[in-house]
Amino acid sequence: FAGGALLLPIALQRRGYSLNAGSPQPTPFQVNLPIPPILKPVRSDANTDYYEIKMQKSRVNILPGLTTEVWAYQGMVPGPTIVQTLGRKSVVRFINHIDVSTSIHLHGMASQPQYDGYPEDLILPGYYKDYHYPNNRAAMLWYHDHAVHTTARNVYMGLAGMYVVQDPAEAALKLPQGKYDVPLIIQDKLFASNGSLVFNDDNHHGLMGDVILVNGAPFPRMAVSARKYRFRVVNGSNSRAYKLALSNKADLIAIASDGGLLAKPEPTKELIIGMAERYEFVIDFSAYPIGTQIVLQNLGLPNNTDYDLTGQIMRFDVVSREADDSTVPTTLRDLKLNKQPSRVIERRWTFDHRSEMWVINGNTWDKNRIDADPGAGGTEIWNFQNNSREWFHPVHVHLVDFQILSRDGKPPFPYERGWKDTVYLGENNNIRVLAKFDEERQGKYIIHCHNLVHEDHDMMTQYQIGTTGIDPMSAPAKPLPA
Protein backbone atom coordinates (compact mmCIF):
# COMPACT_ATOMS: atom_id res chain seq x y z
CA PHE A 1 0.00 0.00 0.00
CA ALA A 2 2.86 2.36 0.78
CA GLY A 3 4.17 1.69 -2.73
CA GLY A 4 0.85 2.84 -4.15
CA ALA A 5 1.01 6.03 -2.13
CA LEU A 6 4.34 6.86 -3.76
CA LEU A 7 2.67 6.98 -7.16
CA LEU A 8 0.25 9.68 -6.08
CA PRO A 9 1.09 13.24 -7.04
CA ILE A 10 2.82 15.09 -4.20
CA ALA A 11 -0.22 17.22 -3.39
CA LEU A 12 -2.33 14.10 -2.87
CA GLN A 13 0.37 12.22 -1.01
CA ARG A 14 0.34 15.01 1.51
CA ARG A 15 -3.33 14.56 2.18
CA GLY A 16 -4.55 11.92 4.56
CA TYR A 17 -7.75 11.04 2.70
CA SER A 18 -6.60 7.70 1.38
CA LEU A 19 -5.35 6.64 4.79
CA ASN A 20 -8.06 7.74 7.17
CA ALA A 21 -11.79 7.56 7.04
CA GLY A 22 -12.06 10.54 9.39
CA SER A 23 -13.19 10.69 13.00
CA PRO A 24 -16.69 9.98 14.29
CA GLN A 25 -17.94 13.59 14.25
CA PRO A 26 -19.48 14.98 17.43
CA THR A 27 -22.28 17.55 17.07
CA PRO A 28 -20.57 20.89 17.72
CA PHE A 29 -21.31 23.11 20.74
CA GLN A 30 -22.86 20.42 22.94
CA VAL A 31 -20.15 20.24 25.61
CA ASN A 32 -19.43 23.08 28.02
CA LEU A 33 -15.89 24.40 27.85
CA PRO A 34 -13.93 22.75 30.66
CA ILE A 35 -11.32 24.77 32.56
CA PRO A 36 -8.37 22.60 33.59
CA PRO A 37 -7.95 22.57 37.38
CA ILE A 38 -5.18 24.66 38.96
CA LEU A 39 -2.53 22.44 40.50
CA LYS A 40 -1.86 23.01 44.22
CA PRO A 41 1.73 22.85 45.45
CA VAL A 42 2.56 19.85 47.65
CA ARG A 43 4.49 22.28 49.85
CA SER A 44 5.84 25.83 49.85
CA ASP A 45 8.61 27.69 51.61
CA ALA A 46 9.58 31.37 51.72
CA ASN A 47 10.33 31.71 48.02
CA THR A 48 9.56 28.37 46.33
CA ASP A 49 6.48 26.27 45.58
CA TYR A 50 6.94 22.52 45.05
CA TYR A 51 4.63 20.64 42.70
CA GLU A 52 4.25 17.03 41.65
CA ILE A 53 2.89 15.78 38.34
CA LYS A 54 2.49 12.11 37.46
CA MET A 55 2.58 11.03 33.85
CA GLN A 56 0.17 8.16 33.46
CA LYS A 57 -2.07 6.42 30.97
CA SER A 58 -5.74 6.93 31.51
CA ARG A 59 -9.03 6.59 29.70
CA VAL A 60 -11.09 9.71 29.22
CA ASN A 61 -14.37 10.54 27.55
CA ILE A 62 -13.83 12.97 24.67
CA LEU A 63 -16.33 11.88 22.01
CA PRO A 64 -19.91 11.08 23.03
CA GLY A 65 -20.30 7.43 24.05
CA LEU A 66 -16.63 6.55 23.46
CA THR A 67 -13.56 6.37 25.64
CA THR A 68 -10.07 7.30 24.54
CA GLU A 69 -6.75 6.18 25.94
CA VAL A 70 -4.49 9.13 26.60
CA TRP A 71 -1.01 9.61 28.06
CA ALA A 72 -1.53 12.44 30.44
CA TYR A 73 -0.16 14.63 33.18
CA GLN A 74 -2.16 13.69 36.30
CA GLY A 75 -4.33 11.56 34.02
CA MET A 76 -6.04 14.56 32.39
CA VAL A 77 -5.91 16.21 28.96
CA PRO A 78 -4.74 18.91 29.03
CA GLY A 79 -2.76 18.53 32.24
CA PRO A 80 -3.51 20.69 35.29
CA THR A 81 -2.62 24.39 35.01
CA ILE A 82 0.14 25.79 37.17
CA VAL A 83 -0.42 29.42 38.15
CA GLN A 84 2.66 30.99 39.68
CA THR A 85 3.58 34.50 40.86
CA LEU A 86 6.33 36.43 39.09
CA GLY A 87 9.60 36.09 41.02
CA ARG A 88 8.61 33.07 43.15
CA LYS A 89 10.41 29.88 42.20
CA SER A 90 8.85 26.55 41.26
CA VAL A 91 10.21 23.05 41.52
CA VAL A 92 8.05 20.59 39.61
CA ARG A 93 8.64 16.87 40.08
CA PHE A 94 7.55 14.97 36.97
CA ILE A 95 7.11 11.25 37.67
CA ASN A 96 7.00 8.84 34.74
CA HIS A 97 4.46 6.04 35.15
CA ILE A 98 4.10 5.54 31.37
CA ASP A 99 5.99 2.90 29.41
CA VAL A 100 7.77 5.41 27.14
CA SER A 101 10.60 7.83 27.87
CA THR A 102 9.73 11.50 28.30
CA SER A 103 11.38 14.89 28.77
CA ILE A 104 9.53 18.01 29.88
CA HIS A 105 10.01 21.43 28.34
CA LEU A 106 8.33 24.42 29.92
CA HIS A 107 7.88 26.41 26.72
CA GLY A 108 8.62 30.11 27.29
CA MET A 109 10.46 29.75 30.60
CA ALA A 110 14.06 30.97 30.85
CA SER A 111 15.20 27.71 32.44
CA GLN A 112 18.79 26.65 32.97
CA PRO A 113 19.98 24.06 30.40
CA GLN A 114 19.59 21.06 32.74
CA TYR A 115 15.94 21.95 33.44
CA ASP A 116 14.93 22.95 29.93
CA GLY A 117 13.68 19.59 28.67
CA TYR A 118 16.74 18.81 26.58
CA PRO A 119 15.53 16.11 24.14
CA GLU A 120 18.26 13.62 25.11
CA ASP A 121 17.78 14.18 28.86
CA LEU A 122 15.14 11.49 29.17
CA ILE A 123 13.01 10.40 32.10
CA LEU A 124 12.80 6.64 31.61
CA PRO A 125 9.71 4.71 32.73
CA GLY A 126 9.85 4.41 36.53
CA TYR A 127 12.06 7.52 36.90
CA TYR A 128 11.35 11.07 38.04
CA LYS A 129 13.02 14.43 37.65
CA ASP A 130 12.74 17.74 39.52
CA TYR A 131 12.64 20.75 37.20
CA HIS A 132 13.53 24.17 38.62
CA TYR A 133 11.87 27.25 37.17
CA PRO A 134 12.71 30.90 37.93
CA ASN A 135 9.35 32.44 36.84
CA ASN A 136 11.03 35.64 35.79
CA ARG A 137 8.62 36.68 33.02
CA ALA A 138 4.89 37.25 33.41
CA ALA A 139 3.34 35.34 30.52
CA MET A 140 1.24 32.42 29.41
CA LEU A 141 3.51 29.38 28.98
CA TRP A 142 2.86 25.72 28.45
CA TYR A 143 4.63 22.54 29.42
CA HIS A 144 4.84 19.62 27.04
CA ASP A 145 6.86 16.56 26.19
CA HIS A 146 10.17 16.96 24.33
CA ALA A 147 11.64 13.44 24.07
CA VAL A 148 14.03 13.07 21.14
CA HIS A 149 12.33 11.69 17.99
CA THR A 150 9.08 10.89 19.86
CA THR A 151 7.81 14.33 20.86
CA ALA A 152 4.99 14.35 18.30
CA ARG A 153 3.46 11.11 19.55
CA ASN A 154 3.92 11.95 23.22
CA VAL A 155 2.30 15.38 22.93
CA TYR A 156 -0.42 14.06 20.63
CA MET A 157 -1.33 11.37 23.16
CA GLY A 158 -1.95 14.13 25.70
CA LEU A 159 1.29 15.28 27.34
CA ALA A 160 0.66 19.04 27.42
CA GLY A 161 -0.58 21.54 30.00
CA MET A 162 -0.71 25.27 30.69
CA TYR A 163 1.46 27.35 33.01
CA VAL A 164 0.72 30.98 33.79
CA VAL A 165 3.14 33.38 35.46
CA GLN A 166 1.24 36.32 36.91
CA ASP A 167 2.60 39.73 37.79
CA PRO A 168 0.61 41.14 40.74
CA ALA A 169 1.38 44.65 39.44
CA GLU A 170 -0.70 43.84 36.35
CA ALA A 171 -3.89 43.99 38.44
CA ALA A 172 -3.64 47.80 38.29
CA LEU A 173 -4.43 47.62 34.57
CA LYS A 174 -7.89 46.24 35.47
CA LEU A 175 -7.93 43.82 32.57
CA PRO A 176 -10.62 41.13 32.96
CA GLN A 177 -9.44 38.78 35.72
CA GLY A 178 -10.51 35.86 37.86
CA LYS A 179 -13.18 33.81 36.09
CA TYR A 180 -13.12 36.32 33.22
CA ASP A 181 -9.50 35.37 32.46
CA VAL A 182 -9.83 32.12 30.52
CA PRO A 183 -7.09 29.83 29.15
CA LEU A 184 -7.84 28.08 25.85
CA ILE A 185 -5.58 25.33 24.54
CA ILE A 186 -6.53 24.38 20.99
CA GLN A 187 -5.56 20.94 19.62
CA ASP A 188 -6.77 18.95 16.62
CA LYS A 189 -7.12 15.18 16.90
CA LEU A 190 -8.01 12.25 14.69
CA PHE A 191 -10.03 9.39 16.18
CA ALA A 192 -10.73 5.83 15.07
CA SER A 193 -14.35 4.64 15.14
CA ASN A 194 -13.74 3.04 18.57
CA GLY A 195 -12.61 6.39 20.02
CA SER A 196 -8.87 5.69 20.13
CA LEU A 197 -6.48 8.37 18.93
CA VAL A 198 -5.01 7.76 15.48
CA PHE A 199 -1.39 8.79 15.10
CA ASN A 200 -0.82 9.23 11.40
CA ASP A 201 2.00 11.61 10.54
CA ASP A 202 1.55 11.22 6.79
CA ASN A 203 5.14 10.15 6.04
CA HIS A 204 6.55 12.70 8.49
CA HIS A 205 4.75 15.62 6.85
CA GLY A 206 2.25 16.49 9.49
CA LEU A 207 -0.49 15.20 11.73
CA MET A 208 -3.86 16.72 10.99
CA GLY A 209 -6.99 16.03 12.99
CA ASP A 210 -10.60 16.65 12.06
CA VAL A 211 -11.90 17.21 15.59
CA ILE A 212 -10.85 20.43 17.31
CA LEU A 213 -10.51 20.19 21.07
CA VAL A 214 -10.45 23.24 23.30
CA ASN A 215 -9.23 22.43 26.80
CA GLY A 216 -9.77 18.78 25.87
CA ALA A 217 -13.43 19.10 24.77
CA PRO A 218 -14.57 18.77 21.14
CA PHE A 219 -16.01 21.98 19.62
CA PRO A 220 -17.22 23.21 23.04
CA ARG A 221 -19.55 26.04 23.94
CA MET A 222 -18.92 28.60 26.62
CA ALA A 223 -21.72 30.48 28.35
CA VAL A 224 -20.61 34.10 28.75
CA SER A 225 -22.04 37.26 30.27
CA ALA A 226 -22.42 40.41 28.21
CA ARG A 227 -19.08 41.89 29.33
CA LYS A 228 -15.34 41.68 28.57
CA TYR A 229 -13.29 38.50 28.84
CA ARG A 230 -9.57 37.89 28.53
CA PHE A 231 -8.65 34.73 26.62
CA ARG A 232 -5.17 33.23 26.79
CA VAL A 233 -4.78 31.03 23.75
CA VAL A 234 -2.10 28.44 23.08
CA ASN A 235 -2.05 26.44 19.88
CA GLY A 236 -1.12 22.99 21.22
CA SER A 237 -1.69 21.19 17.91
CA ASN A 238 1.01 19.04 16.34
CA SER A 239 0.88 20.44 12.80
CA ARG A 240 -2.13 22.73 12.37
CA ALA A 241 -1.97 26.53 12.41
CA TYR A 242 -5.17 28.54 12.72
CA LYS A 243 -6.38 31.88 11.43
CA LEU A 244 -8.73 32.88 14.23
CA ALA A 245 -11.74 35.13 13.69
CA LEU A 246 -15.19 35.70 15.16
CA SER A 247 -18.25 34.73 13.12
CA ASN A 248 -19.79 38.21 13.57
CA LYS A 249 -16.56 39.86 12.35
CA ALA A 250 -16.04 41.62 15.70
CA ASP A 251 -12.55 42.50 16.91
CA LEU A 252 -10.20 40.27 18.79
CA ILE A 253 -8.37 42.86 20.90
CA ALA A 254 -4.87 41.40 21.10
CA ILE A 255 -3.14 42.32 24.37
CA ALA A 256 -0.29 39.82 24.74
CA SER A 257 1.99 37.50 22.79
CA ASP A 258 4.31 34.63 23.81
CA GLY A 259 6.38 36.74 26.21
CA GLY A 260 3.58 38.70 27.88
CA LEU A 261 1.75 41.99 27.36
CA LEU A 262 2.09 44.02 24.18
CA ALA A 263 2.89 47.73 24.42
CA LYS A 264 -0.72 48.56 23.53
CA PRO A 265 -3.88 46.74 22.53
CA GLU A 266 -4.03 45.75 18.84
CA PRO A 267 -7.58 45.11 17.63
CA THR A 268 -7.63 42.64 14.75
CA LYS A 269 -10.29 40.78 12.78
CA GLU A 270 -7.97 37.85 12.06
CA LEU A 271 -5.11 36.40 14.02
CA ILE A 272 -2.72 33.71 12.79
CA ILE A 273 -1.53 31.37 15.52
CA GLY A 274 1.07 28.77 14.62
CA MET A 275 1.82 25.76 16.76
CA ALA A 276 3.14 26.69 20.23
CA GLU A 277 2.46 30.40 19.80
CA ARG A 278 0.45 32.11 22.49
CA TYR A 279 -1.76 35.11 22.00
CA GLU A 280 -4.08 36.74 24.46
CA PHE A 281 -7.03 38.82 23.42
CA VAL A 282 -10.05 40.49 24.94
CA ILE A 283 -13.49 39.94 23.48
CA ASP A 284 -16.10 42.47 24.50
CA PHE A 285 -19.55 40.84 24.54
CA SER A 286 -21.24 43.84 26.21
CA ALA A 287 -23.09 45.06 23.11
CA TYR A 288 -24.83 41.74 22.44
CA PRO A 289 -28.35 40.82 23.50
CA ILE A 290 -28.87 37.67 25.54
CA GLY A 291 -29.22 34.73 23.19
CA THR A 292 -26.43 35.89 20.84
CA GLN A 293 -24.19 33.10 19.62
CA ILE A 294 -20.71 33.86 18.29
CA VAL A 295 -18.45 31.19 16.84
CA LEU A 296 -14.68 31.32 17.19
CA GLN A 297 -13.71 30.30 13.68
CA ASN A 298 -10.65 29.04 11.88
CA LEU A 299 -10.54 30.79 8.51
CA GLY A 300 -7.80 28.35 7.48
CA LEU A 301 -4.30 28.71 6.11
CA PRO A 302 -2.47 27.21 3.14
CA ASN A 303 -1.32 23.62 3.66
CA ASN A 304 -3.65 22.97 6.54
CA THR A 305 -6.25 21.42 4.30
CA ASP A 306 -5.87 17.71 4.92
CA TYR A 307 -9.38 17.53 6.24
CA ASP A 308 -12.20 19.62 5.00
CA LEU A 309 -12.99 21.21 8.32
CA THR A 310 -16.06 23.33 8.80
CA GLY A 311 -13.90 26.07 10.26
CA GLN A 312 -15.59 25.97 13.65
CA ILE A 313 -13.60 25.82 16.88
CA MET A 314 -15.97 26.76 19.70
CA ARG A 315 -19.00 28.96 20.39
CA PHE A 316 -19.68 31.73 22.88
CA ASP A 317 -23.31 31.93 24.01
CA VAL A 318 -24.29 35.20 25.67
CA VAL A 319 -26.57 34.10 28.52
CA SER A 320 -26.61 36.93 31.08
CA ARG A 321 -25.84 40.58 31.80
CA GLU A 322 -23.30 41.50 34.41
CA ALA A 323 -21.59 44.60 35.75
CA ASP A 324 -18.11 45.02 34.28
CA ASP A 325 -15.46 47.22 35.86
CA SER A 326 -12.66 45.82 33.72
CA THR A 327 -10.89 47.95 31.12
CA VAL A 328 -8.52 47.61 28.21
CA PRO A 329 -6.10 50.50 28.88
CA THR A 330 -4.61 52.26 25.86
CA THR A 331 -1.08 51.53 27.15
CA LEU A 332 -0.30 48.08 28.52
CA ARG A 333 3.38 48.29 29.30
CA ASP A 334 6.68 49.84 28.39
CA LEU A 335 8.17 47.04 26.32
CA LYS A 336 11.81 48.15 26.63
CA LEU A 337 12.69 46.30 23.45
CA ASN A 338 16.33 45.50 22.77
CA LYS A 339 18.34 48.21 21.06
CA GLN A 340 20.01 47.08 17.89
CA PRO A 341 23.77 47.64 18.36
CA SER A 342 25.57 49.35 15.48
CA ARG A 343 27.59 46.23 14.70
CA VAL A 344 25.55 43.13 15.09
CA ILE A 345 26.10 39.53 14.03
CA GLU A 346 23.45 38.34 11.60
CA ARG A 347 22.99 34.58 11.25
CA ARG A 348 20.96 32.87 8.59
CA TRP A 349 18.84 29.79 9.28
CA THR A 350 17.22 28.01 6.35
CA PHE A 351 14.35 25.54 6.77
CA ASP A 352 14.08 22.96 4.04
CA HIS A 353 13.08 19.44 3.06
CA ARG A 354 15.83 17.17 1.70
CA SER A 355 16.00 13.41 1.07
CA GLU A 356 12.81 12.81 3.03
CA MET A 357 14.10 14.72 6.04
CA TRP A 358 13.35 18.19 7.40
CA VAL A 359 16.57 20.13 7.78
CA ILE A 360 17.92 23.38 9.22
CA ASN A 361 20.87 24.76 7.22
CA GLY A 362 20.96 21.37 5.50
CA ASN A 363 21.40 19.38 8.72
CA THR A 364 19.39 17.01 10.86
CA TRP A 365 19.59 16.82 14.67
CA ASP A 366 22.99 15.89 16.08
CA LYS A 367 23.49 16.32 19.81
CA ASN A 368 27.24 16.71 19.21
CA ARG A 369 26.93 19.63 16.80
CA ILE A 370 26.43 23.27 17.80
CA ASP A 371 25.25 25.58 15.05
CA ALA A 372 25.66 29.00 16.69
CA ASP A 373 27.67 30.39 19.57
CA PRO A 374 26.26 33.78 20.57
CA GLY A 375 28.37 35.50 23.21
CA ALA A 376 26.97 35.73 26.72
CA GLY A 377 25.00 38.96 26.92
CA GLY A 378 25.29 39.48 23.17
CA THR A 379 22.59 40.68 20.79
CA GLU A 380 22.18 39.11 17.35
CA ILE A 381 19.86 39.22 14.36
CA TRP A 382 18.62 35.82 13.28
CA ASN A 383 17.27 35.50 9.78
CA PHE A 384 14.83 32.61 9.23
CA GLN A 385 14.33 31.59 5.61
CA ASN A 386 11.75 28.99 4.55
CA ASN A 387 12.89 27.18 1.40
CA SER A 388 10.49 24.26 1.64
CA ARG A 389 7.81 25.95 -0.48
CA GLU A 390 4.66 24.04 0.42
CA TRP A 391 5.16 23.98 4.17
CA PHE A 392 5.18 26.52 6.91
CA HIS A 393 7.31 26.10 10.03
CA PRO A 394 6.65 27.75 13.38
CA VAL A 395 10.25 28.40 14.45
CA HIS A 396 10.91 28.15 18.18
CA VAL A 397 14.10 29.26 19.91
CA HIS A 398 14.47 28.00 23.47
CA LEU A 399 15.43 30.43 26.26
CA VAL A 400 15.24 33.77 24.50
CA ASP A 401 12.36 36.10 23.94
CA PHE A 402 13.01 37.84 20.65
CA GLN A 403 11.35 40.64 18.76
CA ILE A 404 10.37 40.40 15.12
CA LEU A 405 12.10 43.04 13.00
CA SER A 406 10.54 42.16 9.68
CA ARG A 407 8.35 39.67 7.86
CA ASP A 408 9.34 39.49 4.17
CA GLY A 409 10.85 42.96 4.45
CA LYS A 410 7.63 44.42 5.85
CA PRO A 411 6.74 45.15 9.48
CA PRO A 412 5.43 42.20 11.52
CA PHE A 413 1.69 41.77 12.10
CA PRO A 414 0.58 44.31 14.76
CA TYR A 415 -0.14 41.53 17.29
CA GLU A 416 3.40 40.14 16.79
CA ARG A 417 5.06 43.37 17.97
CA GLY A 418 5.82 42.14 21.46
CA TRP A 419 8.08 39.44 22.91
CA LYS A 420 8.00 36.20 20.98
CA ASP A 421 9.68 32.81 21.34
CA THR A 422 8.00 31.20 18.34
CA VAL A 423 7.33 32.78 14.97
CA TYR A 424 5.06 31.64 12.15
CA LEU A 425 7.42 31.17 9.19
CA GLY A 426 4.97 30.81 6.31
CA GLU A 427 5.63 29.37 2.87
CA ASN A 428 8.66 31.16 1.33
CA ASN A 429 8.76 33.64 4.21
CA ASN A 430 11.85 35.41 5.38
CA ILE A 431 11.72 36.68 8.94
CA ARG A 432 14.34 38.63 10.86
CA VAL A 433 14.35 38.71 14.63
CA LEU A 434 16.49 40.45 17.22
CA ALA A 435 17.51 38.42 20.28
CA LYS A 436 19.59 39.09 23.36
CA PHE A 437 21.34 36.10 24.91
CA ASP A 438 21.26 35.97 28.69
CA GLU A 439 24.59 36.04 30.52
CA GLU A 440 23.16 33.99 33.36
CA ARG A 441 22.03 31.11 31.19
CA GLN A 442 25.19 29.86 29.55
CA GLY A 443 25.01 26.48 27.86
CA LYS A 444 23.17 24.66 25.08
CA TYR A 445 19.65 25.43 23.96
CA ILE A 446 17.44 24.04 21.23
CA ILE A 447 16.06 25.61 18.04
CA HIS A 448 13.40 23.72 16.11
CA CYS A 449 10.27 23.72 14.03
CA HIS A 450 7.18 23.34 16.22
CA ASN A 451 5.43 21.14 13.72
CA LEU A 452 6.30 18.30 16.10
CA VAL A 453 6.44 15.80 13.26
CA HIS A 454 9.06 17.97 11.54
CA GLU A 455 10.91 18.38 14.83
CA ASP A 456 11.14 14.60 15.25
CA HIS A 457 12.36 14.08 11.64
CA ASP A 458 14.63 16.11 12.16
CA MET A 459 14.21 19.86 12.00
CA MET A 460 16.03 20.61 15.23
CA THR A 461 19.44 21.94 16.17
CA GLN A 462 21.10 23.75 19.05
CA TYR A 463 23.09 26.84 19.90
CA GLN A 464 25.36 27.51 22.83
CA ILE A 465 25.68 30.70 24.82
CA GLY A 466 29.18 31.27 26.13
CA THR A 467 32.03 28.83 25.83
CA THR A 468 30.80 25.91 27.92
CA GLY A 469 28.11 26.63 30.46
CA ILE A 470 26.01 24.06 32.26
CA ASP A 471 25.73 20.63 30.65
CA PRO A 472 22.04 19.97 29.84
CA MET A 473 22.63 16.33 30.86
CA SER A 474 23.97 17.23 34.31
CA ALA A 475 20.81 16.65 36.35
CA PRO A 476 19.61 13.23 35.17
CA ALA A 477 16.31 11.69 36.23
CA LYS A 478 16.40 9.34 39.23
CA PRO A 479 14.70 5.97 39.69
CA LEU A 480 11.60 5.91 41.87
CA PRO A 481 12.17 4.15 45.16
CA ALA A 482 10.95 0.54 44.87
Ligand code: C2O
Ligand atom coordinates in the same frame (compact mmCIF):
# COMPACT_ATOMS: atom_id res chain seq x y z
CU1 C2O B 1 7.35 24.00 22.75
CU2 C2O B 1 11.19 22.98 22.04
O1 C2O B 1 9.25 23.39 22.38
Ligand code: CU
Ligand atom coordinates in the same frame (compact mmCIF):
# COMPACT_ATOMS: atom_id res chain seq x y z
CU1 CU C 1 8.25 22.49 10.12
